[in-house]
Amino acid sequence: xxxxxxxxxxxxxxxxxxxxxxxxxxxxxxxxxxxxxxxxxxxxxxxxxxxxxxxxxxxxxxxxxxxxxxxxxxxxxxxxxxxxxxxxxxxxxxxxxxxxxxxxxxxxxxxxxxxxxxxxxxxxxxxxxxxxxxxxxxxxxxxxxxxxx
Numbered sequence: 001x002x003x004x005x006x007x008x009x010x011x012x013x014x015x016x017x018x019x020x021x022x023x024x025x026x027x028x029x030x031x032x033x034x035x036x037x038x039x040x041x042x043x044x045x046x047x048x049x050x051x052x053x054x055x056x057x058x059x060x061x062x063x064x065x066x067x068x069x070x071x072x073x074x075x076x077x078x079x080x081x082x083x084x085x086x087x088x089x090x091x092x093x094x095x096x097x098x099x100x101x102x103x104x105x106x107x108x109x110x111x112x113x114x115x116x117x118x119x120x121x122x123x124x125x126x127x128x129x130x131x132x133x134x135x136x137x138x139x140x141x142x143x144x145x146x147x148x149x
Contacts, residue, residue, distance in 0.1 A: 020063035028082040030120035076112040
C-alpha cells in the first residue's frame with residue numbers, strides 16, 4: 001500500500017495479525033485495552049466491519065505500528081494508534097495517520113474522531129503536533145450495553 005521513507009511498509013491489518021497487534025498495544029503506555037475489546041473474535045469482527053482502513057506498519061515480518069479505524073459511513077473513529085517503543089520518533093505514526101486519511105478520503109468520509117486518555121501526554125502532544133483539533137465543546141458519555149463475564 002504505502003512505502004514510507006524509512007524501512008516500514010504500511011498494509012491493511014488482517015485477521016492473522018491479532019497476536020502481533022495485541023502484543024504491540026499491550027506494550028504501549030497510553031493504550032488502554034478493555035477485556036471486551038481484546039478477544040480474537042472482537043478483532044476479527046472489527047476488521048470485517050472496517051475492511052481496508054485498519055492499518056499496520058511492518059518492518060520485515062514485525063508489526064511496529066498499528067491503528068484500528070471504524071466508521072459509520074459518515075464519520076470515522078481512530079483507536080489504538082501505537083508504534084513500538086523501538087521505532088518511535090521516525091514518523092511512523094504520522095505515516096499511519098496519513099495513510100488512514102487517504103483511505104477515508106477514498107471512501108468519501110470527511111471527518112475522523114479519536115479518543116485520547118486525558119493523562120496520555122505523549123498521545124495528546126502527538127495529535128496536537130499533527131494538527132488534530134482538540135474539542136472542548138463535547139463531553140464523552142458511555143453506556144454499557146452488556147457486561148462480559
